Amino acid sequence: MSLCSYLSDKLDDEKVLEDLTSNVKQIQDHVLKEILTLNANTEYLRRFLHGSSDKDLFKKNVPVATYEDVKLFIERVANGESFDVISGKPITGFLLSSGTSGGKRKMFPHNNKYLENLRFIYYYRSLVISKHIDGLEHGKGMVFNFCTQEYTTPSGLPASSATTSFFKSCYFKNRSSHWHWSFTSPDEVILCSDNKQSLYCHLLCGIIQRDEVVKVGASFISILVRAIIFLENNWKEICTNIRFGRLSEWIIDISCRDSVSKILGKANPELADLVEKECNQKSWEGIIPRLWPKAKFIESIATGQMTQHIPTLEFYSNKLPLISSSYVSSETMFGINMNPLCKPQDVSYTFMPNLSYFEFLLVDASDEVEIVDLVDVKLGCYYEPLITNHSGLHRYKMGDILEVTGFYNSAPQFRFVRRGNLVLSVYLEITTDEDLLNAVTQAKMVLESSDLMLMEFTSYGDISTTPGHYVLYWELKGKYHNDSIEIDNKALVECCYVVEESLNNLYKEFRRDRSIGALEIRVVQQGTFDDLMEFFLTQGASSTQYKTPICIKSSEALTILERKVYARFSTDKSLSLKFSS
Template sequence: MPICSCEETINEFEAFTRDAGRVQRDTLKKILELNGGAEYLKHFGLGGRTDVESYKSLIPLCVHSDLEPYIQRIVDGDRSPVLTGKPITSLSLSSGTTQGKPKFLPFNDELLETTLQIFRTSYAFRNRQSTRNVWSLSNWYGVIPALWPNAKYVYGIMTGSMEPYLKKLRHYSGHLPLISADYGASEGWVGANIDPTKPPEEVTYAVLPHTGYFEFIPLEKPNGDESENNASIHYIESEPVGLTEVEVDKIYEVVITTFGGLYRYRLGDIVKIANFHNSTPELRFICRRSLVLSINIDKNTEKDLQLAVEDAAKLLEGYVGSRKINTIGPLELRILRKGTFKEILDHFLSLGGAVSQFKAPRFVSSSNLKVLEILSRNTTAIYSSTAYGR
């Protein structure tokens, strides 16, 4: 993209964001004019209306399961105006990270254009910046610029589940700046990273008001819960507000209406309003609302797991060093026959012990020859660790 084209793109973005409220109304009108004949909109009696008030009062909020019957018809080859005025000729497939299985989502020429708009905008802001000189390679430090000397920066998804990899990525990228990718999902695009100088942990995304119609469900934390990056909180919801009605430092769930046939669709993303660029909000991604491992009353988020693994890695450092200088031998895993620990129990009882006092051994000393003999005799397979050795 030539320099002049970058400046034109930035000027266009500035113009769109100066009056984001008007652009949002125009964008919704355009979406509804294009898709007014869609079966989904007719079902709720929209009747060709294109104003914000009618749309919000007639069309309910939805999730993917609400649209599955309509999308499945498109998958099966139905070319009638199910979700959009024109037939859907392409479908994207989500990663399935949250629900455990991929989801089909409609994709059309208008969504392709919004994708290009997001890329053009963030590309223009990125290429305003200068880059540093290449550093020498040492212990894989700076391997990326060493392999690709013309690289100017490292660009990718660096929030959410990708955040744990930032430390390693910084090591490999050396002097190259890390630039967080723009904010989007299989359902559609939300915002562009217009300040690529920010570290990924602090990145915000300016919503492009002409790429879709956006609403935000205000979320209030229950009294006594001060945590922010917690997907397990049962938030108190209020009625959705418009793009220009959000408030800085408040938390919301994103709702989108797209050119691809998604109407008032709940993304399930929790965001915090960090600031405004002109009249459009800048969002900071907090977490996925539904990404929680729940076992009985215990609920663990992705962040909980990340912190647990990081703490465990710190505890492992001493072991790794000892293995490398061979002061500790490799771990050995032995597979035992079924009933082995019952045989150890029988041995314990033969010595006069009571069943109520028996505990399955977690450590067997070298002097406990009988138990060692039982374990060795019942071993069916042996595996030695090759990790951390020389």
């Protein structure tokens, strides 16, 4: 029986999830057999398997691969060679990674199996949320979905972000039986290639239908924060559109304009007055439930480097439940958060065994390299996932570091810890992105007593000085005064101390003996991180997947930041060393 048949025979959605998470080994073995049978004779795998689909031979002969190992094979297919260089099934397109985590965008082949898996994730994560929150079936979601530019490879196949590929596919267009909520925005707004026009129309449609909105969402919470800031700068124009029933002339995408104009309808001065009253208040604290009073939760990825935006979103949302519902990537889908109402710091994802074949490389293994199957991971251990998918990636090393936090039936649950390749170092110390995020989170508490919010930050290791030192670029915003802010010098110096005090002992030892210089916070002008994003977009990053890099390595990006610095802070306060007993 094929896996598709296995799933289609399950009439009860909840039973599907129970079956999947209870029969992990059986399903994983089935997935690997299916993949190897399909791909054993590709040029890539034939070197190791000689046409065999045997699991033990796969484990023994197929090496762990990085992107550099598969890049040439992928490029050959993109340039017009036959798909069987890497895949036993025709390749229908290529997916582009965000391009902000580790440098340039990577390109991955995909076929319809990827889109089927993405549809599976969208459907079942919605089902799980519906089990935990009542009254969603008759409401709508104001979700900031976007499409980015689609490129055509020399082979004639499209290359785009995963979400763009999905939104342009029949899996999205024919979604009536696979979707739990409708959107406030018509599809034409999602498919609009101009993200500024799309964002404006998302907000306008969402405000017009404010009494139907039960969910607010976006791929990442950084996108939601940017949407609220965009609304702060454009609410007067939106009110004018609503007051007179006329869409702004600069919305020139015809399909978008026609569909939004129908939703806008006739003049509605009462709604315009209501929105104006809320947006004119001194503070935008709680603006989301004020404008969308029936919103029950926010759905957006808030793990990893997105955690830095949680306090800002909580300020705007009055701490509405924030749900990180799924763990997905351009390489494959991984899993679903089966406890959606948990705190953001407690989010774990239950891996779904039907999506790809998963293996795990034990992190910091003392002896030889240890690779285990999904069913053999151990509670509390840290692993890097290796994925084997249906479209040409085999034992592919993801670069993410995950911790096993528990099990849902027999399916392991993982907490996202960090990206394995993002580290800050100026001497012999290593500071991971998780270390830095935790340290900055502690420093944010110092700002709580002031009128300041930390909107965005990034870092780099400055070794142009002796000794080298860490530099943090911070963009600040007033909670109650949007136009200008007053810098609290004492608070910013204290923030420097708290960040350093929160780092590991090795860092603090090197600070004490002056092998590392004092950490520096450089405050930049408002809008600087928008300029930084625009720079990365010109370098090929995706606007829908964009994540501010935790650590900057580009000299051009550093130049953008340095031009906007207007205040610098550091501290000479001595740091404490903490030793466990």
